[in-house]
Amino acid sequence: MKLRFASSGVPVWKAKNLLLALLTLLATNVFAQKNIIIPIESKDNALVLQVGEDKRVGIIYFGKKLQNTAEYQHIPGMYKRGDDYSGVLNAAYTSAGSRNLVEPAIQVTHADGNTSLALLYVSHQVQKENDNVSTTSILLKDPVYNFDVTLYYKVYNKENVVEQWSAIRNNEKDSVTLHKYASANLYLSAEDYWLGHYHGDWAKEMQPEEERLTAGIKVLDSKLGTRANLYQPPTFMVSLDKPATEEEGSVLYGSLEWTGNFKFDLEVDPLNNLRIIAGINPFASDYALAPAQEFKTPPFVYTFSDKGKGEATRNMHSWARKCKILNGTGSRLTLLNNWEATYFDFNEPKLTELIEATKKLGVDMFLLDDGWFANKYPRNSDRAGLGDWQENVKKLPHGIGYLVKQAKKNGVKFGIWVEPEMVNPKSELYEQHPDWVIRQPNRPEHLYRNQLVLDLSNPEVQDHVFGVLDRILTENPGVAFFKWDCNAVIYNANSAYLSKQSHLYVEYVRGFYKVLERFRAKYPNLPMMLCSGGGGRVDYGALQYFTEFWVSDNTDPLERIFMQWEYSYFFPAIAQDNHVTDWGKQPLKFRTDVAMMGKLGFDIVVSKLGKEDLKFAQDAVDTYESFSDVVWHGDLFRLVNPQKNDFASLMYVDDAQSKAIMFNYLVSNRYGAGSLSPVKLGGLKPDKKYRIKEINLYPGTKSTLANDAVYSGNYLMTIGINPDVNARRASVILEITEAK
Incomplete structure (x- = not known):
């Protein structure tokens, strides 16, 4: 049957x-x-995660992408460095308590007081935005507590760039306290690790350091609140095995997109692997996460190159221009600023003369700097008036509108300086709203540049700051540019608005972003400079709302060569504002040539220029306009490092590899210093022919180079060309164009 x-x-x-x-x-x-393998791959690189039998997610590989995805699973077995007793050294997001013995990415106290956290794999998915951008999300959950974290990895395939962040969600019945809440947790394997990072202060920004990482933890951080990167920027690079050069070596670039306190932990663990944890600095910032509330961390952006620092830079620049900086693929306005010409001492006739000088010079815009506002406490120095944003009737009896009309009459645009986050104690705003000021009760006020910080965690203050900008533009629709300054750090951190003071550092930055989001919703395209007493506030969190940033108040051209060189590792030229001023002892040509390595501006008294200097400056503006597109949007090749040589040399090459601009500067006054050997170029087509021509010459001078000499790209990248930099030719700009 x-x-x-x-x-x-x-x-x-x-x-x-x-x-x-x-x-x-x-x-x-x-x-x-x-044994799920989760490869997060870009065009050339990969971060690979694996779900273990215990559902813990670990990083098993970081580096150059393999052709066969299935082979990633073999990598862990190839390392014989010893036992990981905890089993979590390579965790994709290391939690404190429980089994962890190293620096955590997240640390919490649950509603019932328990301080441990275990994050186990639940699921993952990949969402494709377009042909170039996709986001992998991985959901992790505690098996005991109703608490989860989602890790996000946004991949920009062509640029080899990843943005990583976390979303922390409390589904418990009561508040959970976050003690640490990092954006990213990376795990790298090499024999040695070399850290490149920066330090500085006002007028001394971006001083480089490189050191070998040894066992233990190296911390890079800031606790300044507003000008968070005054002492140390939120950027670093790590070379694997040996220090990377421009064209050789494996190197990771990392930068946090956050305009506030940050912290990077770089820990060489007991197995000689490197753990990198990046995010908001948890210093004085315990965060109470209410039931059903989510805490989204800011993105940590990074790129990896196995072909040296130059490629990593070009990855970052391409991503920044196309995907992050406001109008990064557009153009920028050249300008004349009045600050070093007048400081606070000006009136309508003086400004009218400067507007006429703007036209005479040939730049696009006149920028009115600090000192144009306040009446009860006139802004005649930095000691009074900040916060009272009405035109000073003695200086500007006909208001901003008159100056806008004068600019229009002269065929130029008009821009203006603001510092809406700050207040002088000697101001009407301070008298009317002392509760809007960040300060500790029962403590003496400690001022920075004679001012205090307004509490942007307070929605009323956010409305005020937005209103300052909106009123200027509403009453004067011809205003074409804002220079947004931020000169004070946060002392005596305390908010009269917040009930939990440990939220202040986080909510201040969130309030800043809320104002900017509101502003950009109404004024999406207005160019705006991110200024902060120099380079004290430069990060990709803010640069998504700004078109550019002020590199430093130190405009000495010799110092600027070094600063702009170091900024160039992470930020493209189109974002860097460089002004020709009277700082330094170098002639006008040298100062102008240096300022051309970004967005060109002038901060000089045009009427005091001699006949030849004026002619040079006018011609230089025209020359700059002829090649600025290459500098703004081209690929950067750093050729001769001023930190290690008597001169600096770098070049920008357009996408078609048909035009390039090469900048060369003497940085040493030693006898016989200069370019003694040819400089090998980069980024050209070997089989193309190129014509070399020196440009931006001072009136009455001639180049020492062969006029319109033609060479193959192969020759220029193999042998090179000597720009003939020396004490008599301290600044040389070469135009390299395809010879057809």
């Missing part, structure tokens, strides 16, 4: 086969769930 299933009529022998197949499939799926 044949047995059959009553409902289907399937013979038993077939049912057995089906059952066997089903069990095999289930067993395979169970195994797969325990």
Whole structure:
């Protein structure tokens, strides 16, 4: 007798086969769930995660992408560095408590007081934005507490750039306290690790350091609140095995997109692997996460190159221009600023003369700097008036509108300086709203540049700051540019608005972003400079709202060569504001040539220029306009490092590899210093022919180079060309164009 299933009529022998197949499939799926490989790949690179049998997610590889994805699973077995007793050294997001013995990425106290956290794999998915951008999200959950974290990895495929952040969600019945809440947790394997990072202060920004990382933790951080990167910017690079050069070596660039306190932990663990944890600085910032509330961390952006620092830079620049900086693929306005020409001492006639000088010079815009506002406490120095944003009637009896009309009459645009986040104690705003000021009760006020910080965690203050900008533009729609300054750090951190003071550092930055989001919703395209007493506030969190940033108040051209060189590792030229001023002892040509390595501006008294200097400056503006597109949007090749040589040399090459601009500067006054050997160029087509021409010459001078000499790209990148930099030719700009 044949047995059959009553409902289907399937013979038993077939049912057995089906059952066997089903069990095999289930067993395979169970195994797969325990050993899931999650490759996060860009065009050339990969970060690979694996779900273990205990559902913990670990990083098993970071580096150059493999051709065969299936082979990633073999990598962990190739390392014989010892035992990981905790089993979590390579965690994708290391939690404190429980089994962890190293620096955590997240640390919490649950509603019931428990301080441990275990994050186990639940699921993951990939969402594709377009042909170039996709985001992998990985959901992790505590098996005991109703608390989860989602890790996000946004990949920009062509640029080899990743943005990583976390979303922390409390589903418990009461508040959970976050003690640490990092954006990213990376795990790298090499024999040695070399850290490149920066330090500085006002007028001394971006001083480089490079050191070998040894066992223990190296911390890079800021606790300044507003000008968070005054002492140390939120950027670093790590070379693997040996210090990377421009064209050789494996190197990771990292930068936090956050305009506030940051912290990077770089820990060489007991197995000689490097753990990198990046995010908001948890200093004085415990965060109470209410039930059903989510805390989204800012993105940590990074790129990796196995071909040296130059490629990593070009990755970052391409991403920044196309995907992050406001109008990064557009153009920028050249300008004349009045600050060093007048400081606070000006009136309508003086400004009218400067507007006429703007036209005479040939730049696009006149920028009115600090000192144009306040009446009860006139802004005649930095000691009073900040916060009272009405035109000073003695200086500007006809208001901003008159100056806008004068600019229009002269065929130029008009821009203006603001510092809406700050207040002088000697101001009407301070008298009317002392509760809007960040300060500790029962403590003496400690001023920075004679001012205090307004509490942007307070929605009323956010409305005020937005209103300052909106009123200027509403009443004067011809205003074409804002220079947004931020000169004070946060002392005596305390908010009269917040009930939890440990939220202040986080909510201040969030309030800043809320104002900017509101502003950009109404004025999406207005160019705006991110200024902060120099380079004290430069990060990609803010640069998504700004078109550019002020590199430093130190405009000495010799110092600027070094600063602009170091900024160039992470930020493209189109974002860097460089002004020609009277700082330094160098001639006008040298100062102008240096300022051309970004967005060109002038901060000089045009009327005091001699005949030849004026002619040079006017011609230089025209020359700059002829090649600025290459500098703003081209690929950067750093050729000769001023930190290690008597001169600096770098070049920008357009996408078609048909035009390039090469900048060369003497940085040493030693006898005989200069370019003694040819400089090898980069980024050209070997089989193309190129014409070399020196440009931006001072009136009455001639180049020492062969006029319109033609060379192959192969020759220029193999042998090079000597720009003939020396004490008599301290600044040389070469135009390299395809010879057809």
